[in-house]
Amino acid sequence: MNPCVFAQTLSFKTYTINEGLSQNSIYSIAQCKDGFMWFGSQAGLNRFDGTNFKLIVPSIKLNAVIKTDFSKMITALYSDKNNLLWVGTTNELLIYESHKDKWHLPEDIYPGFEIIPLAWITSISEDVNGKIWISTLKAGLFCYDKNRKTMVKLPEIIKDQKPNVKHCPYDQNNICTANRNNIYILGENNNLIINVNELIHSKDNIVNAVEVVQGNIWFIVNGNAVYKYNVKQKSILDINKTFKLNNALNDYSILNSGQDGNLWIGSRTSGLVRINTESNHLSLAKAGKEEQSLKKNFILSMYNSADGITWIGTSGGGVSKFEGDRQGIELFKAFDKNNSDKIFDNMILSIYTENETDYYMGTLYGGLLKYSISSRKFQYYTPQRQEQNSAQSNNIYSI
Numbered sequence: 337m338n339p340c341v342f343a344q345t346l347s348f349k350t351y352t353i354n355e356g357l358s359q360n361s362i363y364s365i366a367q368c369k370d371g372f373m374w375f376g377s378q379a380g381l382n383r384f385d386g387t388n389f390k391l392i393v394p395s396i397k398l399n400a401v402i403k404t405d406f407s408k409m410i411t412a413l414y415s416d417k418n419n420l421l422w423v424g425t426t427n428e429l430l431i432y433e434s435h436k437d438k439w440h441l442p443e444d445i446y447p448g449f450e451i452i453p454l455a456w457i458t459s460i461s462e463d464v465n466g467k468i469w470i471s472t473l474k475a476g477l478f479c480y481d482k483n484r485k486t487m488v489k490l491p492e493i494i495k496d497q498k499p500n501v502k503h504c505p506y507d508q509n510n511i512c513t514a515n516r517n518n519i520y521i522l523g524e525n526n527n528l529i530i531n532v533n534e535l536i537h538s539k540d541n542i543v544n545a546v547e548v549v550q551g552n553i554w555f556i557v558n559g560n561a562v563y564k565y566n567v568k569q570k571s572i573l574d575i576n577k578t579f580k581l582n583n584a585l586n587d588y589s590i591l592n593s594g595q596d597g598n599l600w601i602g603s604r605t606s607g608l609v610r611i612n613t614e615s616n617h618l619s620l621a622k623a624g625k626e627e628q629s630l631k632k633n634f635i636l637s638m639y640n641s642a643d644g645i646t647w648i649g650t651s652g653g654g655v656s657k658f659e660g661d662r663q664g665i666e667l668f669k670a671f672d673k674n675n676s677d678k679i680f681d682n683m684i685l686s687i688y689t690e691n692e693t694d695y696y697m698g699t700l701y702g703g704l705l706k707y708s709i710s711s712r713k714f715q716y717y718t719p720q721r722q723e724q725n726s727a728q729s730n731n732i733y734s735i
Contacts, residue, residue: 361378365413429460456475512548514546532555597612696735
């Protein structure tokens with residue numbers, strides 16, 4: 337095993353308030369079946385159609401009064417099997433029917449649903465049995481059975497524990513969560529407790545995050561160590577020692593199971609790393625001035641959309657998307673949105689570059705067109721007829 341750390345090898349496209357986000361700290365991310373991306377910020381819920389952002393404000397009629405004073409801090413998002421968007425905040429849990437632009441309290445749709453107010457929702461998911469699992473920071477774990485229309489009594493092993501670590505799916509029937517020094521696997525017929533103190537042979541440990549990748553439980557302890565635990569083989573791997581992770585990150589806070597067996601580890605102060613669990617290679621991403629860098633090192637949320645993109649929510653740096661090694665074609669068509677009568681030329685006859693950053697293109701009628709990859713801007717150059725010995729034609733067949 338020969339892991340390598342590569343400095344700033346990951347490239348991102350970032351969206352901030354400059355592109356239309358309501359606020360630059362993104363605590364939660366989800367995608368609905370219609371393809372829309374949803375971003376929860378400190379200043380409300382944002383819908384993204386791939387080009388534009390729209391702020392969606394909750395509004396529910398309660399006792400003949402329109403209530404809109406819900407918490408604006410969106411801390412959890414989940415799109416369920418019925419394409420209903422569950423929206424968790426620091427104070428309440430709401431449901432949004434996006435195709436009807438209608439908001440609901442959960443109990444209005446699901447009879448018997450009940451959750452403690454001001455619980456601070458942190459994660460929401462649904463298993464194959466129709467159970468909605470809800471993690472909270474202040475009140476522990478909740479579960480609602482959509483088929484039986486009732487809240488589920490939680491297993492005795494966590495009766496007094498109130499797990500406050502964001503849960504994640506363990507498999508189709510079970511979830512994984514944690515509290516202090518215990519990790520729990522909970523589900524229909526499987527309840528297991530894993531004592532981390534015994535597992536890593538040390539005392540006074542606090543589990544900060546859990547994530548399941550290919551049947552293995554990855555978890556952060558005390559903000560400074562990451563482990564991988566194989567439940568079936570009962571084997572433990574110290575990721576810090578294996579990958580010399582402390583040389584790349586500190587203050588670990590969040591995990592995400594990415595595409596193709598990758599695991600993302602986010603921190604509060606030093607960006608993130610991506611571990612390829614098959615090749616055992618690491619890639620590092622930190623905030624920088626480059627356009628393709630993260631804008632802030634404090635990672636708040638991560639999400640994998642259906643098109644293979646990994647989305648990274650940061651504190652103060654907006655949301656960034658990582659498209660990996662996907663190959664594709666980006667089409668550019670020239671037009672002036674401020675002057676519909678102004679005609680540019682989309683007929684490219686020749687292309688030339690010296691540095692693979694600035695490209696010069698000869699057009700049929702528009703003269704010389706320059707495109708900069710770094711700034712993503714176009715500029716036309718046409719001959720000035722009043723200059724002596726200047727070209728009299730805008731047709732540029734070769735460069």
